[in-house]
Amino acid sequence: MRQGPLAGRYPAVSSMVVLALVPYLALSGALGPITPTIAHSLHMSLQTMSLGTGMANAAYAVGTVLAVQFAQLLPQRRMMVLYASVLVLASIITAAAQDPAMFIVGHVFQGLCTSLLLISAAPPLFLGFPMERLRTTSMIMNMCIFGAVALGPMIGGLQASAHAWRPLFWIVAGISVSALTLSLLTFEDAPPADISAPKDPVAILLAALGSAAAFFGASELLTHKFLDGLTVVPLLAGLLVIVALIINQSTRSRPLLTIRSMLTSTIPVAGIVLALFAAAASVSATELSAGMLATRYPPLHVGLLYLPEFAGAVITAVALGVVITRRSLQYLPLVGMGFLAAGIIVLRIQLPPSQALTLIGSGLTGIGVGATVAPALFVAGFSLPAANLQRVFAIVELLRATAAFMIAPVFAHFAATVGHGRFTGTGIALWIGAGLAIAGGLFAVLLYALGGARPAKADIELFLTGQAPAWESPPLLAAVRRKRIKIAAAEEPAPS
Numbered sequence: 143m144r145q146g147p148l149a150g151r152y153p154a155v156s157s158m159v160v161l162a163l164v165p166y167l168a169l170s171g172a173l174g175p176i177t178p179t180i181a182h183s184l185h186m187s188l189q190t191m192s193l194g195t196g197m198a199n200a201a202y203a204v205g206t207v208l209a210v211q212f213a214q215l216l217p218q219r220r221m222m223v224l225y226a227s228v229l230v231l232a233s234i235i236t237a238a239a240q241d242p243a244m245f246i247v248g249h250v251f252q253g254l255c256t257s258l259l260l261i262s263a264a265p266p267l268f269l270g271f272p273m274e275r276l277r278t279t280s281m282i283m284n285m286c287i288f289g290a291v292a293l294g295p296m297i298g299g300l301q302a303s304a305h306a307w308r309p310l311f312w313i314v315a316g317i318s319v320s321a322l323t324l325s326l327l328t329f330e331d332a333p334p335a336d337i338s339a340p341k342d343p344v345a346i347l348l349a350a351l352g353s354a355a356a357f358f359g360a361s362e363l364l365t366h367k368f369l370d371g372l373t374v375v376p377l378l379a380g381l382l383v384i385v386a387l388i389i390n391q392s393t394r395s396r397p398l399l400t401i402r403s404m405l406t407s408t409i410p411v412a413g414i415v416l417a418l419f420a421a422a423a424s425v426s427a428t429e430l431s432a433g434m435l436a437t438r439y440p441p442l443h444v445g446l447l448y449l450p451e452f453a454g455a456v457i458t459a460v461a462l463g464v465v466i467t468r469r470s471l472q473y474l475p476l477v478g479m480g481f482l483a484a485g486i487i488v489l490r491i492q493l494p495p496s497q498a499l500t501l502i503g504s505g506l507t508g509i510g511v512g513a514t515v516a517p518a519l520f521v522a523g524f525s526l527p528a529a530n531l532q533r534v535f536a537i538v539e540l541l542r543a544t545a546a547f548m549i550a551p552v553f554a555h556f557a558a559t560v561g562h563g564r565f566t567g568t569g570i571a572l573w574i575g576a577g578l579a580i581a582g583g584l585f586a587v588l589l590y591a592l593g594g595a596r597p598a599k600a601d602i603e604l605f606l607t608g609q610a611p612a613w614e615s616p617p618l619l620a621a622v623r624r625k626r627i628k629i630a631a632a633e634e635p636a637p638s
Contacts, residue, residue, distance in 0.1 A: 155271075156279065158321055159282065161317050162229070172298030233318045264283060356548055359377025360550075407616070417514065430572060458512030474517045475517045481509040482514065485503045485509075528608045
């Protein structure tokens, strides 16, 4: 087997994963302040810019499904090198863009390659090293998924204050080159995961059509009404296609995605619910409150006010590392939902929020999001055999990306069009966000109760061997079914 000089070296492999994932995720949080600068530089309307960002986010969502298909049938590490190479090319094209088409195409491929790398690189980082590394790996993944996004407002504010955007994109290109270099140095010519796995073009087509339509409709909300045919029709049609994808994969005998085993088991469903509600609720916390503050302070000042979000990401990454093998892992997302709701409520106390309220609120929401999304992903992943981890990552990231990236334009449109006062709509949207956080936590608790699930310590050694899940997850609504059986048995007449 051909190997690079740093193959099997944990520091090099983990650094490669970080460098591959961070650039696009950080950009997703940094684009807001520099969007007008990019649009002006490339003679692009803000609507066109919104469309380009929406299509990049759609590509990120589609890449999660595409990565699973490629991993089954093609040599995985060779494909990772290909993904990293395309990411470098896309980053260079975006940074050097001379017109809207060049920028949008490059940025779309940045989103696609980032999710391809996430699904192909992250699970082997968990499964390819001893259990002692799991604590560090979980912390790294939490920082990659949310920490990079949390730094976005400050990075974007720094670039906006300099009235420039290309330096940031060239830095991203440089980081992508480093990721490609490490992918070559850590190369191990691993075979396909399952060469006998079926090809599933229907799943890929449904994911592509659903994501593209939904994100297109959401992006058009910048200049169109919600009930305009150009917005509501593709938005709702896209969501219906994604639902059709879930149904398709749930009913197939040999599906590409392990949706059936996830949606019929209590703990994975609860984990997915927590991740989705947290992603949807957190949108209102940062983007809407930052939009209000942008009318008072320069971009860098606003970015610094949200720096406590990154501190919250660091705190929760450490917390995840501490509880990753303990029963308390299953409690962490519920605690996070409480922090998230509290953070949104703090930001809602005064509109626009004061600097002190913003610092407190952003810190609380940072802890909230950091304690929910990545931990909920682990909760779902540990509930199934390790062989399914790649598919679990793909499903959760597809749904989370749809909730996070698509809800943002909807909330922004709602805030700008509802009510008569200047910030009436924003205030209502923030209350909705807090309500989503609370409802998500209560719904997860209800699922545990109806399924008869009990938090348990994860058996990581058993999980890593691939013999069984890290803990037992009862079937969905198992407690209700058992109760019905007992009632039916009690009502059955005794034999004469």
